[in-house]
Amino acid sequence: MSVPRVLSIAGSDPSGGAGIQADLKAIAAHGGYGMAVVTALTAQNTQGVRAVHAPPADFVAQQLDAVSDDIDIDAVKIGMLGGARTADVVGVWLERVRPPVVVLDPVMIATSGDRLLEPTAEAALRDLLSLADVVTPNIPELAVLTGGPEAVTWEQVIAQAREVAAVHDVLVLAKGGHLLASDTPDALVSAHGEVAGVNGPRLVATSTHGTGCSLSSALATLRVVTGSWPEALRRATTWLRAAIARGESLRVGSRGGHGPVDHLGMLWDAAGLRARALEA
Ligand SMILES: Nc1ncnc2c1ncn2[C@@H]1O[C@H](COP(=O)(O)OP(=O)(O)O)[C@@H](O)[C@H]1O
Numbered sequence: 684m685s686v687p688r689v690l691s692i693a694g695s696d697p698s699g700g701a702g703i704q705a706d707l708k709a710i711a712a713h714g715g716y717g718m719a720v721v722t723a724l725t726a727q728n729t730q731g732v733r734a735v736h737a738p739p740a741d742f743v744a745q746q747l748d749a750v751s752d753d754i755d756i757d758a759v760k761i762g763m764l765g766g767a768r769t770a771d772v773v774g775v776w777l778e779r780v781r782p783p784v785v786v787l788d789p790v791m792i793a794t795s796g797d798r799l800l801e802p803t804a805e806a807a808l809r810d811l812l813s814l815a816d817v818v819t820p821n822i823p824e825l826a827v828l829t830g831g832p833e834a835v836t837w838e839q840v841i842a843q844a845r846e847v848a849a850v851h852d853v854l855v856l857a858k859g860g861h862l863l864a865s866d867t868p869d870a871l872v873s874a875h876g877e878v879a880g881v882n883g884p885r886l887v888a889t890s891t892h893g894t895g896c897s898l899s900s901a902l903a904t905l906r907v908v909t910g911s912w913p914e915a916l917r918r919a920t921t922w923l924r925a926a927i928a929r930g931e932s933l934r935v936g937s938r939g940g941h942g943p944v945d946h947l948g949m950l951w952d953a954a955g956l957r958a959r960a961l962e963a
C-alpha cells in the first residue's frame with residue numbers, strides 16, 4: 684500500500700490545534716504524507732482569533748502550482764479560504780488539476796465566534812461546493828449555506844444537509860457537534876438521504892479546538908487508504924473521539940481556552956514510545 688499524498692489548503696493556527704497544523708497532524712496520524720498551501724496567517728490561540736493576515740491570492744496560486752507541478756496529489760482537504768479571490772484561485776486550480784479526492788470544510792466562523800471568511804466571500808465559497816466530493820459544514824455553516832435557521836434537532840441537520848447535497852450535487856457530512864444533545868451523531872448525506880452514519884455519547888471535554896479541521900483531513904486521508912467513504916467516516920470518527928478524550932493530557936488551553944485534540948498520542952502509546960521519549 685503506498686503512502687497517501689494529501690494536500691491541505693488552509694489557514695495557519697500558530698497555537699497548533701486547528702488549520703494546517705491540525706491537518707498535517709491528522710494526515711500523519713493516518714499514515715499520509717502531508718503538504719500545506721497556506722491561505723491565511725491567523726494570530727490565534729485556544730481562546731480566540733486576534734488577527735488575520737492573508738497573502739495575495741496570486742501567491743496562493745503560486746503555492747498550488749509549485750506543489751501540483753511536481754507531486755501527484757492523492758487527496759485535497761480545503762479549509763479556511765479567507766476571501767473571495769483566494770476561493771476563486773482554488774476553484775480554477777481544482778478544475779485544472781482534478782485531484783482524485785476533494786474534501787471541503789467550508790470554514791466561516793471559529794467556535795470562538797471570530798470570522799474566518801469575509802462575508803463577501805460566501806458566494807465564491809458556494810461556487811466551490813460542486814467541485815468537492817464531500818463538504819463538511821458544522822451547524823452554523825449549514826444555516827448559512829441553506830439560508831435557513833440554525834438546526835436544533837438532528838432531523839433538521841439532515842434536512843439541511845440533503846438540501847445542500849441536492850443543490851450542489853455533492854455528498855455532505857452532517858455533524859452533530861454543535862447540538863445540545865447527549866450524543867454526537869455524524870452522517871454522510873446525499874440528496875436522497877443518509878449514505879452512512881455514526882454516533883456516540885458526547886464526551887465531557889474542553890479539548891475540541893480544531894475538531895472540524897482534524898476530522899476533514901482524516902476523512903480525506905482515510906478515503907485514499909480504504910477506498911470507501913463509509914469506512915473512512917467510521918475510522919475517522921473513532922480516531923477523533925479517542926483524540927478528544929486524551930486532549931487534556933497535552934496541557935494546552937488550560938488557561939480557560941478550548942484545547943486541541945491529541946492527534947498522535949495513540950500512535951506513540953501503541954508503539955510504547957511516548958513513555959520512553961519522556962524518560963530519555
Ligand atoms: N464533545 C464531543 N464529544 C464527541 N465528539 C465531538 C464533541 N464535540 C465535537 N465532536 C465531533 O467533532 C467533529 C466536529 O464536529 P463539529 O463540532 O460539529 O464541527 P466544527 O469543529 O467544524 O465546528 C464531529 O465528528 C463531532 O461529532
Ligand SMILES: Cc1ncc(COP(=O)(O)OP(=O)(O)O)c(N)n1
Pocket residue numbers: 693694695696701702703725762763790792793794795799891892893894895896897
Ligand atoms: C486557521 C483556522 N482554520 C480553521 C479554524 C476552525 O477550526 P474548526 O476545526 O472548524 O473548529 P474550531 O477550532 O473553531 O472549533 C480555525 N480556528 N483556524
